[in-house]
Amino acid sequence: MRPxxxxxxxxxxxxxxxxxxxxxxxxxxLFGIFGPTGSGKSSILDAITLALYARLPRSTKNFININExxxxxxxxxxxxxxxxxxxxxxxxxxxxxxNHSSTVRNTGASLADVTGEKPLILADRPTEVTQECxxxxxxxxxxxxxTVVLPQGQFSEFLKLKNxxxxxxxxxxxxxxxxxxxxxQKISSAKQKQELLLSNLEGQLQx
Numbered sequence: 299m300r301p302x303x304x305x306x307x308x309x310x311x312x313x314x315x316x317x318x319x320x321x322x323x324x325x326x327x328l329f330g331i332f333g334p335t336g337s338g339k340s341s342i343l344d345a346i347t348l349a350l351y352a353r354l355p356r357s358t359k360n361f362i363n364i365n366e367x368x369x370x371x372x373x374x375x376x377x378x379x380x381x382x383x384x385x386x387x388x389x390x391x392x393x394x395x396x397n398h399s400s401t402v403r404n405t406g407a408s409l410a411d412v413t414g415e416k417p418l419i420l421a422d423r424p425t426e427v428t429q430e431c432x433x434x435x436x437x438x439x440x441x442x443x444x445t446v447v448l449p450q451g452q453f454s455e456f457l458k459l460k461n462x463x464x465x466x467x468x469x470x471x472x473x474x475x476x477x478x479x480x481x482x483q484k485i486s487s488a489k490q491k492q493e494l495l496l497s498n499l500e501g502q503l504q505x
Contacts (some may be wrong), residue, residue: 308369351439
């Protein structure tokens with residue numbers, strides 16, 4: 299997944315709509331995000347995760363700007379497998395009861411393949427958009443936040459993952475399920491057959 303353009307409004311310090319053109323930034327090679335504390339560096343990463351998965355890495359629910367009751371985020375990204383396709387995700391968020399003490403909800407969402415001249419809508423409901431993003435990226439929100447967008451101070455969490463969790467995550471990232479879970483199931487099935495055969499032979503010998 300390669301982010302191309304991000305637009306956000308009403309998220310943390312970004313009260314007014316702002317657009318970040320990643321293609322322009324990456325044209326010179328490596329780039330960095332710098333600024334004093336509270337300037338909105340982490341909010342850029344938050345907005346990317348919010349657009350893809352409708353949740354934030356820092357698990358906070360108070361991400362709408364204090365002067366706003368609604369927020370919106372949109373991201374244009376590309377995926378090459380092996381052909382390159384461009385996708386556009388848009389989400390709108392608001393307080394359920396119109397005040398800052400109520401629950402934040404994703405009230406609208408859409409995902410479209412914008413590779414061709416005419417956009418192809420892949421999903422137009424919040425939950426469906428999230429599921430389709432998981433399918434396209436091959437990463438759950440937990441995988442994405444452990445490998446792509448690590449929250450501040452939580453790098454050690456990635457290093458401390460249990461073997462089963464790390465193995466499962468790597469299988470999803472590299473599409474190795476057929477060599478992991480499927481192969482394990484085949485081995486388990488073959489083992490059970492051999493154990494049953496051995497049990498029958500032992501019974502015959504005893505007889």
